[in-house]
Amino acid sequence: MKKAVLLVFLLACPEIQALAATQQDTQETSAKVFTAGEITVSGKKTHVNEKVTSDDMEKLDKKTITQAVNLLPGVNISNAGGRNEGMIYVRGFDMRQVPLYLDGIPQYVPYDGYVDPNRFITFDLSEISVSKGYSSVLFGPNTLGGAINLLTRKPEKHFESSVKAGIVSGRDGVSSEFGSLKFGSNLGKWYIQGTLSAINTDFWPLSGSFTPSTVYENGGKRDNSQYQDVSGGIKIGYTPNETDEYTIAYNGITSSKGVPVYTGSNNPAANARFWKYRDWDKASFYYIGKTSLGG
Structure with a gap:
């Protein structure tokens, strides 16, 4: 048994000596480094x-x-x-x-x-x-x-509302109308938020310096560029305490739009598409809950 222990010790001695030599070399190398010449980049995390x-x-x-x-x-x-x-x-x-x-x-x-x-x-x-x-x-x-x-949005006051409306007008007349209605109420543990918005665009104008490069577009009002968007939603939430919140909500979009023809080619034989999407609808009905499990 003593011979076996002695044999293991003798085999381990070279490794111990090598480790000690490596540590000594590392310390000597570090001592030779001119640390004042190092370039250190520091800053806040973006x-x-x-x-x-x-x-x-x-x-x-x-x-x-x-x-x-x-x-x-x-x-x-x-x-x-x-x-x-x-x-x-x-x-x-x-x-x-x-x-x-x-x-x-x-x-x-x-x-x-x-x-x-x-x-x-x-x-x-x-x-x-x-x-x-x-x-x-x-x-x-x-x-x-x-x-x-x-x-x-989430309401903050006992009752709040907002109404917004406007038009976009230019050289070719009124091109777009828009408006929105928002209302909300926060009663402490319960709140409700509702919105309704709409944009109606008859056309969007081309630059006065636009040079027609195709027989399908002569400038001025961009052909087939009209679109209509109506968006609305309602949200009802319950907050029993400062950390937990439970909400059901609905959000819907109803749209229609045209696709302007490509103006990069003057080839009459090129396929010109005057597409119109009369129904572009999307609706989301969802529940979101947050429960704190910590103390």
């Missing part, structure tokens, strides 16, 4: 979650979420596809990698996974939250590039 508030959207006249998110850095917008739908890109990722949510509820079109953000009116929202890069696992799948969450 926020990956950025927001556009209702005040920002109202002051800058952003009527759709496509227009609103374009205020944020790293976010680009465009109209794309044969359906002439809005598209939001977050650091290069489109809306199949950066999904759209309404109060945390996914907003999809089953056909291809896209949804037209131009149909969502900002008058009903309290803020738009854009998560870049990684996002919470609570959003679910398909959030490779982040997430866009539309947050609706």
Whole structure:
């Protein structure tokens, strides 16, 4: 038994000596480093979650979420596809990698996974939250590039209401009318919030310097560019204490729109499509509950 212990000790001695030598070399190397010449970068952690508030959207006249998110850095917008739908890109990722949510509820079109953000009116929202890069696992799948969450309003006063209306006019006359009605009541443990918004656009004007490049568009009023959007919702909530909240809500969108013809070709043989979507409807009825399990 003593011989076995002695043999193990003798085998371990070279390893112990090597470890001691390594530690000594490391200390000597550290002592030779001119630490004053090192470059150290320090700073505060940047926020990956950025927001556009209702005040920002109202002051800058952003009527759709496509227009609103374009205020944020790293976010680009465009109209794309044969359906002439809005598209939001977050650091290069489109809306199949950066999904759209309404109060945390996914907003999809089953056909291809896209949804037209131009149909969502900002008058009903309290803020738009854009998560870049990684996002919470609570959003679910398909959030490779982040997430866009539309947050609706919650009343703060015993009774509050707001009415808004306006027109858009230019060289070719009145092109658009819009309006919204909001009301809410917070009675302590119970609250209710209702909204109704509408935008009616007959056309959008082309630049005065526009040179027609196709027989299907002669300038002035953009042909087949009309659209109508009506959005409304109601939310009833119960807050038994400071940490818990239970809400049922409904949100609906009814829209119709035209698709302007492509003006990049002057070939009469090119296929010109004067598509019109007379029914673009989406409705969400959902329940959201929050219960605190901690003390």
